[in-house]
Amino acid sequence: MSWRTVSGGRIDRSRLVQFRFDGKSYAGHPGDTLVSALLAHGVHLMGRSFKYHRPRGVLAAGSEEPNALVHVDRGGGRETPNLRATQVEIYEGLVATSQNRMPSLRFDVGQAVGLVARFLPAGFYYKTFMWPASFWKKAYEPALRAAAGLGRAPVAADPDRYLRRYAHCETLVVGGGAAGIVAALQAAASGARVMLCDEGAAFGGGLLDERDAMIDGRPAEAWLGWALSELASRPNVTLLARTTAFGWYPDNLIGLAERVTDHLAMPDPKLPRERLWQVRAREVVIATGAHERPLVFPDNDRPGIMLAGAARAYLNRYGVKPGARVVxxxxxxxxxxxxxxxHAAGVMIAAIGDLRTDPRSPGVDAARAAGLPVRTGAAITGSTGGLRVTGALFGTEWVACDCLLMSGGWTPSLHLHSQSRGKLGFDPASGAFLPLETAGQRSIGACAGMFDLADCMPGHAVMGSIAPNGTHAGLVKGAKAKRAFVDFQNDVTARDLLLATQEGFRAIEHVKRYTTTGMATDQGKTSALNALAIVAERLGTTVPEVGLTTFRPPYTPVTFGTIAGASRGALFDPERRAPMHDWAAGRGAVFEDVGTWKRARYFPAPGETMAEAVARECRAVRTQAGIFDASTLGKIEVVGPDAAEFLHRMYTNAWLKLAVGRCRYGLMLSEAGFVMDDGVVGRIAEDRFHVTTTTGGAARVLHHMEDYLQTEFPGLRVWLTSTTEQWAVIAVQGPQARAAIAPYVQGIDLSPSAFPHMSLRIGTICGVPTRLFRVSFTGELGFEINVPAEYGPAVWAVLMESGTLTPYGTEAMHVLRAEKGFVIVGQETDGTVTPDDLGLSGMIAASKRDFVGKRSLRRPDMLAADRKQLVGLLTDDPGIVLEEGAQIVEDPRQPIPMRMIGHVTSSYPSATLGRSIALALVEGGRARIGATLYVPMPGQTIAVRVVAPVFYDPAGDRLND
Amino acid sequence: MLVIPCPHCGPRPENEFRYAGEAHIARPADPEALSDAAWADFLYMRGNPKGRHAERWRHVHGCGRFFNCIRDTVTDRIERTYPAGTAP
Structure with a gap:
């Protein structure tokens, strides 16, 4: 038989939509959800429960659904588990499967778990499976995880696209039911920017379920159509359907997840699948409605048992009868x-059992007048059935049925209000918590306890709707607690809650965690108040005294894709590329990440290993000349009449007398006296300095300089500008460096006497303006050619044409500088290293009264003799290369844990020296020069000799050629 | 995400700013004159109030300027902001 009504509902009966559920084909109509389309075929069985694998049907009609969770596969890796089938709109070709069934919904071996349910009470995993301990990881947990749980996470990368939008408005209305629409109409009339969002496919909320209600003399459906067209016609109104306000963040920032294409069979490929809106609203109007409460009685979870309001929604919204004989x-x-x-749709009402002894309302009167069998003081105490309910038990009397509807009244949806840290108050009349007044927001409609449609629509005449008076929370009087489900999604029963109180749990937050009630993805929308009432009754206290648990975002699950948006793959942490990147890539360079930069690490020739390539590059620099892309170095232009004085205060060394055209290696300390950064600084003019920083430190140094300039030395006339990306820097290093660049340089005398080490000149190279530095980080004669960034690749290409330069990467650069004992801030230092620890006391200008960090260098801890100091290490076996980070001990025979006196900071095989070298920080290191220390490693202990940290050309003769 | 009123640019979202520690801790004019203990106090000792807190922020992705801010550490409400170098 068909379970469709003859007419009515918001579906397009003229068209059919084919879809599959658990491998079987069905047809529905446009406008159907997966649930309404299945119910139209008489299918109630839609899932298996989390813990006991009990057969479950659909409970609700909205996002609060705890049972009917499905996996939708759109193909090509587009899979979404754990979707509430009540919100899945059908489209041609939809493929959905049920979850947590072994192997099928109708026959589930896991249901045997239900037979041993008494072994799985609240907190069972804390008790039953604790012995033997080793079995938890090996046996219990894998078995439980397989048996319990929700859907499967997709394995393939998500091919869909997600976008993000920011928006501002004066009024954001969350929830497009009657109250929200009225509020939006009012707000829009003022001309202010208004946004109205609703999680459903259509606006209207509860209005969509009304059959007889009249608003301002029109049927509810007609009024709704008018109101929506009125809103849509206003340019200051944004309407967002299928959009869930999932989270409230400080200062009225609301996260909205808009589902853009999931309901379409053939989405426009230009559209994103989902869109994250971050809306900053002056005022948020919360009109999120209320959720109907189930009644708690034994076996209240059989397929065919649903909320009364949900049945009304399926009937009036989708034209589906939930059963033929309804209790x-x-x-x-x-x-x-x-x-x-x-009744009006021709469904037989077998019984209406009202828990109240004397209910009085127009609804009760109308039911009696229609001849419906109303029983008062009738408590539901059980149900029968297997894969579908077959009967309802009232005390001792069974009433046969194929559908059992229940209503314990309505619970306001407080989630957003509570997320905003809004306070709540308990309202004894409705038996529910209600939102209290909070700045920047207001709650209206059912979520504020206004359950009657007329109250939700101030200023409008409402007739013909039945006010939902009457409330019940907790276990039905006279019903047993066993198998009386409170939290359907997490399979928590009234018995579990009573057990928790019996075991001593009092605070509701503890009861929640122990029993897991309200902790499923539905966030306890249908269960929270029932659980509270059961605990309160057992503890002999009241619901407000027990208190509500905290709501946290998200209101309903949000996909990772929506949160990530475009921030994935290459855009997750966008990479920075130096000007000569493409040349290096074309040359087959292997890159490494340095901060967010990609830097060429080495340039392997065909068939070369990394070690061979690095050795060749090092030898080329030491014997001929190499070329290196140093563009990632941070650069700051320091300009102004007081520029020299500013640097004088920011760096340890003296700057006032540095001549124009000269450079100095600058050491920067934090105020605490620790090495923070270093780099060469050149004086371009009396009032202009070209400051370089480490690659990773550029932003930090600029921030540090700005801090002192703005807040400590505001009287100095200095301006700071980051120029890191304005200059391409080409380092040419090696004995042949001068010869290699000379043919291309104009306007600069390159001779050693005219252009000594640590100086800079301004001229041109290949006709391009350049700041040419004579500096070295390799220990060889060296130049660093600064040209405007866009000219970098061209100048590089011309220099390469000479055929005398060997490109080298960061690895060779590291080896070359380590051979010279040059430190790298961040490798030899870790924020606890002083200049003296590095042997750089000579960098401290004793004559200076003050500079940032100076006073700290006199603190007793900074002068201790056993501070870790930079030394060189040579392994007894020259072929062994120590591991960077390896710990150093004095006596390898001491018992474990050994006393560690230092660690290796840099270590490389040196082709130049024909052996391995290492730098290390060692307690009292300089006094240990000549001594033997030990590096314990797995399988061997390596003996090392402590030496001075300069391995090559200690006198520095090669620099001054 | 907080809205922070930059005294120079107006209200902007928090991700345009960088926190910069407690406010109104002036660097001593003559650090050499301080005892070790007094200098360590300046370096390391900071308030951690429950409630009103004077702190520094920098509008790093805006005007780039440091400014002061009174924020309640319990409610996260910002009472006011004012330029660096001025009193609360």
């Missing part, structure tokens, strides 16, 4: 609206 168990008048609508 209703309620404590709330809204169930009578469902009964009357079902």
């Amino acid at each position: 209703i168990a309620t404590a709330c008048d809204s169930a009578y609206a469902a009964a009357l609508d079902l």
